[in-house]
Amino acid sequence: MSSIFRCIDCGKSYPLEVKTKCECGGLFEVKHEFREGIRRDIFDKRVGSPNPIIKSGVWRFKELVYPGLDNNHIITKPEGNTNLYTSKLISSFVGTPNLYLKHEGENPTGSFKDRGMTVGVSEAKRLGVNIVACASTGNTSSSLASYAAIADLKCIVFVPEGRIAYGKLAQTLAYGATMIQVKGSFDDAMSLVQQASEELGIYLLNSINPWRIEGQKTIVFDLIQQLNWKPPDWIILPAGNLGNTSAFGKALTELEELDLIDEKPRLAAIQAECADPFYRLWSTGSSLLEPNSEAKTVASAIRIGNPVNWKKALSAIKNTNGVVEHVSDQEIMDSKIVVDRSGIGCEPASAASVAGAKRLFDSGVIDKGEKIVCVLTGNILKDPDSTIRYFEGDLPGIKSNIINSSKIVEPSMRDIRKTLEL
Numbered sequence: 261m262s263s264i265f266r267c268i269d270c271g272k273s274y275p276l277e278v279k280t281k282c283e284c285g286g287l288f289e290v291k292h293e294f295r296e297g298i299r300r301d302i303f304d305k306r307v308g309s310p311n312p313i314i315k316s317g318v319w320r321f322k323e324l325v326y327p328g329l330d331n332n333h334i335i336t337k338p339e340g341n342t343n344l345y346t347s348k349l350i351s352s353f354v355g356t357p358n359l360y361l362k363h364e365g366e367n368p369t370g371s372f373k374d375r376g377m378t379v380g381v382s383e384a385k386r387l388g389v390n391i392v393a394c395a396s397t398g399n400t401s402s403s404l405a406s407y408a409a410i411a412d413l414k415c416i417v418f419v420p421e422g423r424i425a426y427g428k429l430a431q432t433l434a435y436g437a438t439m440i441q442v443k444g445s446f447d448d449a450m451s452l453v454q455q456a457s458e459e460l461g462i463y464l465l466n467s468i469n470p471w472r473i474e475g476q477k478t479i480v481f482d483l484i485q486q487l488n489w490k491p492p493d494w495i496i497l498p499a500g501n502l503g504n505t506s507a508f509g510k511a512l513t514e515l516e517e518l519d520l521i522d523e524k525p526r527l528a529a530i531q532a533e534c535a536d537p538f539y540r541l542w543s544t545g546s547s548l549l550e551p552n553s554e555a556k557t558v559a560s561a562i563r564i565g566n567p568v569n570w571k572k573a574l575s576a577i578k579n580t581n582g583v584v585e586h587v588s589d590q591e592i593m594d595s596k597i598v599v600d601r602s603g604i605g606c607e608p609a610s611a612a613s614v615a616g617a618k619r620l621f622d623s624g625v626i627d628k629g630e631k632i633v634c635v636l637t638g639n640i641l642k643d644p645d646s647t648i649r650y651f652e653g654d655l656p657g658i659k660s661n662i663i664n665s666s667k668i669v670e671p672s673m674r675d676i677r678k679t680l681e682l
């Protein structure tokens with residue numbers, strides 16, 4: 261095999277196996293021995309291919325994701341190849357013309373988690389495991405449940421009771437997962453699933469699993485290829501458990517090592533103000549993350565107080581001369597409403613990237629001339645409650661700046677004219 265696991269804490273190497281953590285408790289990262297002569301045109305030639313594996317926006321980059329994997333093990337829907345949008349409305353809201361939106365909510369189950377899951381579940385097939393599990397705020401569980409169903413694996417998900425968005429709850433159950441609602445926070449569910457996977461021999465597919473990170477690197481590959489390999493100045497993303505921040509950092513370091521890009525974009529990781537342990541770590545210059553046991557935000561996908569990937573993510577921010585910012589729920593919802601109104605649409609957590617871009621632009625961290633890509637992480641349909649409640653002025657602590665409720669009429673033209681004021 262041309263890849264190994266390496267512990268990010270003690271540096272010990274391991275062959276690829278079921279275990280997802282080092283003896284010392286440190287996280288693994290995948291180290292690849294890349295083959296010679298990986299050039300942009302290899303990937304360019306594959307765009308639009310009808311080949312069932314190559315047409316995936318993840319497996320198109322197989323040489324950079326999992327070079328040694330036998331194609332027979334690959335479980336793909338396919339994923340990726342999501343659109344890169346521009347929008348006058350969003351640009352003028354943020355205050356810069358040079359803005360793109362990479363819509364990862366256009367993945368098969370409606371979030372970027374599919375990019376990590378296709379790799380993680382393919383590895384589960386290679387390893388021959390029977391049961392897979394994760395803790396989730398809803399998108400990881402939806403994605404895992406779907407890929408597990410395709411791969412014919414039993415799937416168990418741990419979610420914080422009553423705290424996941426309705427679309428995600430329905431989706432996870434529909435794909436056939438066994439759902440365990442833990443009376444506690446996401447962080448409680450996360451520590452429970454780690455214990456359960458150790459004691460019950462279940463394969464863990466949270467972003468602790470380094471294969472998830474390998475798959476999620478392709479968000480960066482995909483978007484830079486779409487920009488004709490001319491990287492933006494900034495990539496801005498929502499940050500919860502920090503798997504994506506870690507993946508983006510690794511992707512950029514590898515692209516630079518392989519001479520596939522000339523310069524690395526700067527990363528900006530955006531947290532919600534009342535769920536911002538990573539922001540606090542970064543802004544105080546501390547070397548140890550202090551968990552927040554009371555994490556709270558309307559953006560349920562990033563309601564995480566003890567992010568497992570903080571060490572990898574901190575390296576990612578440092579290695580890209582990046583920044584960490586936080587934004588209020590009001591800013592998140594106001595940004596979401598603009599993204600929705602533009603015709604593009606996203607779930608609340610995704611809009612943290614746009615809210616973060618606006619803050620960084622207003623405070624002068626981002627310059628007017630700079631090209632920025634905001635990553636939209638999840639689909640507009642994932643969390644219908646927050647949208648409707650915003651329009652009804654019914655989100656606690658949030659002021660609704662636009663009201664748009666449906667109108668009920670008698671079945672008569674007279675009533676229609678009156679209602680439409682025409």
Ligand SMILES: *Cc1c(COP(=O)(O)O)cnc(C)c1O
Nearest residue numbers: 399500501502503504561637638
């Ligand atoms: C998972 C998720 C996030 C957070 O990503 P992390 O890798 O955990 O930081 C943000 N937005 C959405 C929609 C998600 O599903």
